[in-house]
Amino acid sequence: xxxxxxxxxxxxxxxxxxxxxxxxxxxxxxxxxxxxxxxxxxxxxxxxxxxxxxxxxxxxxxxxxxxxxxxxxxxxxxxxxxxxxxxxxxxxxxxxxxxxxxxxxxxxxxxxxxxxxxxxxxxxxxxxxxxxxxxxxxxxxxxxxxxxxxxxxxxxxxxxxxxxxxxxxxxxxxxxxxxxxxxxxxxxxxxxxxxxxxxxxxxxxxxxxxxxxxxxxxxxxxxxxxxxxxxxxxxxxxxxxxxxxxxxxxxxxxxxxxxxxxxxxxxxxxxxxxxxxxxxxxxxxxxxxxxxxxxxxxxxxxxxxxxxxxxxxxxxxxxxxxxxxxxxxxxxxxxxxxxxxxxxxxxxxxxxxxxx
Numbered sequence: 001x002x003x004x005x006x007x008x009x010x011x012x013x014x015x016x017x018x019x020x021x022x023x024x025x026x027x028x029x030x031x032x033x034x035x036x037x038x039x040x041x042x043x044x045x046x047x048x049x050x051x052x053x054x055x056x057x058x059x060x061x062x063x064x065x066x067x068x069x070x071x072x073x074x075x076x077x078x079x080x081x082x083x084x085x086x087x088x089x090x091x092x093x094x095x096x097x098x099x100x101x102x103x104x105x106x107x108x109x110x111x112x113x114x115x116x117x118x119x120x121x122x123x124x125x126x127x128x129x130x131x132x133x134x135x136x137x138x139x140x141x142x143x144x145x146x147x148x149x150x151x152x153x154x155x156x157x158x159x160x161x162x163x164x165x166x167x168x169x170x171x172x173x174x175x176x177x178x179x180x181x182x183x184x185x186x187x188x189x190x191x192x193x194x195x196x197x198x199x200x201x202x203x204x205x206x207x208x209x210x211x212x213x214x215x216x217x218x219x220x221x222x223x224x225x226x227x228x229x230x231x232x233x234x235x236x237x238x239x240x241x242x243x244x245x246x247x248x249x250x251x252x253x254x255x256x257x258x259x260x261x262x263x264x265x266x267x268x269x270x271x272x273x274x275x276x277x278x279x280x281x282x283x284x285x286x287x288x289x290x291x292x293x294x295x296x297x298x299x300x301x302x303x304x305x306x307x308x309x310x311x312x313x314x315x316x317x318x319x320x321x322x323x324x325x326x327x328x329x330x331x332x333x334x335x336x337x338x339x340x341x342x343x344x345x346x347x348x349x350x351x352x353x354x355x356x
Contacts, residue, residue: 018032018265029057029088031056031057033054033232033244034059034257037062038248043078043079046293047059047086047089049254049255050254053259058088060090061090063094063123070100090160091108092119093105093118094123095133096137098146102154115158118159118162121137121138121163121177124197129196136167138163138164138196144181152186160186161189162190164191164194165193167197168197178220181216189212190220200248206222206224206239209235223244224247225249227246244260246260252313252315252316284348290314290317291344318331324347327346
C-alpha cells in the first residue's frame with residue numbers, strides 16, 4: 001500500500017498529465033509510456049512493429065557495449081541500426097571507462113542522430129557486472145557520477161540513467177543513486193524495482209518508485225512487471241512517477257505500448273479499471289502479426305539467421321491460448337518461413353476450430 005506521503009504526492013499530480021509531454025532535458029516526448037531496452041528483442045525490426053502503434057513513445061535500443069563498438073571499429077554493427085522513422089529513440093550504452101563511453105556516444109550521435117543517450121547502470125547479468133558495468137556501478141557511485149557528468153558536459157543530447165534498487169537487499173541505494181545521477185546532470189532516471197541479486201525473480205518493489213520520485217526533481221520512470229494498462233495507470237497515479245517503461249510485457253505483444261499510451265491519453269476516470277477497454281488480439285490476429293514479424297526479420301537478416309532469432313518470439317506470440325503449449329517444441333525447431341506457416345495452419349485448424 002502507498003504511504004500517506006506517496007498518496008499526497010500522487011494527489012498533487014494533474015489528472016490530465018497523460019496528455020502532457022514528458023520533458024527529458026531539451027527533448028519533449030508526447031508519451032509517458034516507454035519501451036525498455038532488451039537484449040535480443042528490441043532490434044530495429046521489433047521497434048518498427050512497436051512504432052506502428054506507438055509513434056510518439058520513446059523507444060530504446062538494445063543495450064550496446066561501448067567497448068564492443070569502439071574496439072571492433074564497427075560503425076556499421078547491426079545493433080546500431082535504426083529506421084528513418086525511428087524517433088524519438090534512446091541509444092542505451094553500457095560502459096565503465098569514461099573515454100570509451102564518450103567516444104561511443106559521440107560516434108552514435110554523429111552516425112545515428114539519437115534523441116537521448118541512456119546509460120545502463122542496472123543490468124544484472126554476470127558477464128556485464130563482471131566487467132564492472134551495469135549494476136556493478138551501483139557499488140561505485142563516485143565513478144558512476146564521473147561517467148554521467150563527463151558525458152553530460154561533452155555531448156549535446158540529454159543523458160538518462162537506468163538502474164535498480166541496489167546490488168542486493170543489504171545495499172539498496174536507489175534514492176542516493178538517483179540523487180547522484182541528478183547532481184551529475186542526468187535529465188531523467190528509470191528505476192527497475194528489483195535488486196541485482198533478484199535478477200528477474202518475482203517481487204518488484206513498486207513503493208520504491210514513489211520514494212525515488214520524492215528524492216529527486218528530474219523525471220522518474222518506473223520499470224518492472226508492468227504488463228497492463230491498469231498496472232501503468234496505478235503506478236503513475238499512486239506513486240506520482242512521470243512515466244512507465246515496459247519491457248518483458250511487450251514480448252509477443254508489440255502493440256501493447258501503443259494501446260496503453262492511447263488509452264491513458266483518452267482516460268477520463270482514473271479511478272476505474274481500464275484493462276477491459278483495451279482490444280485483446282485474437283489468436284488469428286496474433287498469428288498474422290507474428291508471421292509478418294518473421295518475414296520482416298528474415299528480410300533484414302536472411303532466412304537462416306532470421307528464423308533462428310525469431311524462435312523465441314514465436315512462442316511468445318501464441319502464449320496464453322488453449323493448446324498452445326503443445327506447439328512450443330515445434331516452434332522452437334523451425335528452420336524456414338514455410339515451417340512457421342505450416343505450424344500456424346495447424347494451430348488455426350486445431351485451436352480456432354473450437355473457438356470460432
